Amino acid sequence: MGRKAANRRIGITDVAQHAGVSLATVSRVMNGNLSVDPDIAARVRAAATELNYHPDAVGRSLALGKTDTIGVVVPDLANPTFQAMLRGVSRAAAQDGYRVLIADSSEVSSEEAILAGEARRRCDGIVLCAPRMVDAELDALIPSLHPMVLINRNTEAPGTPSLLVDYGQGIQALAVHLTGLGHSRIAFLSGPPRSASNGLRLQGLEKFRANHPGIELTVLPGGSSFEAGHESVDGILASGATGVLAFNDLVAMGLLSGLHERGVRVPQDISVTGFDDIPFAEYTTPPLTTAAVPITEVGEQAWHRMRDLLGDGASENLRTTFQPDLQQRGSSGPAPA
Amino acid sequence: MGRKAANRRIGITDVAQHAGVSLATVSRVMNGNLSVDPDIAARVRAAATELNYHPDAVGRSLALGKTDTIGVVVPDLANPTFQAMLRGVSRAAAQDGYRVLIADSSEVSSEEAILAGEARRRCDGIVLCAPRMVDAELDALIPSLHPMVLINRNTEAPGTPSLLVDYGQGIQALAVHLTGLGHSRIAFLSGPPRSASNGLRLQGLEKFRANHPGIELTVLPGGSSFEAGHESVDGILASGATGVLAFNDLVAMGLLSGLHERGVRVPQDISVTGFDDIPFAEYTTPPLTTAAVPITEVGEQAWHRMRDLLGDGASENLRTTFQPDLQQRGSSGPAPA
DNA sequence: AAGGAGTGAGAAAACGTTTTCTGAAAACGT
């Protein structure tokens, strides 16, 4: 029993042979090229379905020079924000027949560049979300990764669109919201030191400080996780603040949980705000006042920019800024008397 | 200014030319083949770095017949459970140098088969998570998708490992937990009708019924989302049940929220349990009693099975069952007197 | 010193497509 081509994956050659035509013709038929005789086309199609032929994507990619796939680099697949962004990109890309390759750097910032490079080699483009990467490294990376779309990072390099969330405005809105409720001692539970968006929040808070000289604003070290918020309870209480701006919703939720354990009432004793408006922010107890970031839409737009890049080779919208939207809920209330 | 090969992507040919050797030699050097003269190897490496050469993944894939990529089909990228599973697969695969391609069917069950097929053509294998797909379609799909690993689906087909969560056992444990607290009227807020895991839960509850004749157990229509839980409040209250087994944590959270709005106290008036133990289950108010499913680990194991398949071509562990672990928290308490 | 084994590099085939180029036949105009 010679195993000659016994169960080899069937290719375009088999179809051609079976239909009695050449490879070229099969290819033309499969790609809907009109310039082929209807009879022959039908014969080819019949052969294709009979043999259950499906063109090999790799061979196709090689010939076409495109993979119909883009890579998305995220710092942490466990973070709801990046999950939502990824979902936005994935679904929008799927609409246009593109697929998404995940590159999860697992918070290991040093791996991001390599990861992105590897992904780029398999894909037609990269959506890069690397909040902790230092500017110099980012700028050095850009040429080798093009076409690329940046999330929450800015660059002077031409041809690289970036989608930005105005964290500065958002945090100011939250701070103003708290002062409007009578809070005069406010604490900012900050995020990871090298995070770009944390920097934007700090800048926003500087502006807030300038505009509200009477308000005492202290900045406390924190983090970006639930645990970071949970562990910050002591620091918050020690600060004497009656209003707390948490770096994001996860931190705020951790803080809520910690305060609850201590018997501190929210918002009667302390008001807490988050940031992002992740799906669960609405359902904490009390529901979390936060600045809603349309992150899924950011993901969708990231794809649209990428699509522009892949088409014309240029996108007219190089910088898009999204404004967070204040969501006033139960976790913030009047300052205690 | 002739644009002759001006800024073409530099390939192995360029390196070979630059180093004064043949393509074959460059390939050998790049792949760490020892049988090449150290001097020449050094020269090649120098040329490669000088030209900033990186081998093209597509060409490589074509020659090697592998893509170092697997596809993961998920029904809904917005669901924390599938997110966690995806994360497990992605990270475990990354450890072995493999990448993950997302295929999000967005709950459109009819698309799953096509989606999986398309993904399969670009990848070395498929991890399929399709709880709603009918058995017949699944069985028909298996041969064309192999190598494949199934999540929460069973099959008689040989060579296709499946990872199962014992939802029947988990729901029984929760039901027993409630009866232990004195609840004699229990409601099961069921999931999507055609969901496989919902079927397993129902089977488990039949066993429970057999073992606990005195307990009144009613099954109510529901769903799998937060909203489904939220909208079921009336039905739950009308049923007169004092203990509610929600299909999953999302539903339970929606229910908690709805009950809270109605002023119904949990667990004093009604006990509520979830399923899955998603990251936020611990932080609801009250914290959710649930059956913890090690879903990230399921994802990891899915990769390990896939790795087996990709290696030997066979995996010895064809069926692995994971037992949910009862997490007793604040949302369940003694039945009202 | 001659022959055989071993070493290492290049030529070329292979992977599975698409597409350009070529050429034959058909359609058309006069």
Added chain:
DNA sequence: ACGTTTTCAGAAAACGTTTTCTCACTCCTT
């Protein structure tokens, strides 16, 4: 009816690698 254009299918090149095969050379053995 002849020449010109058009239509359409096949041969072959191209995409960028890996790998087999071949062959020249060196080194060792006798």
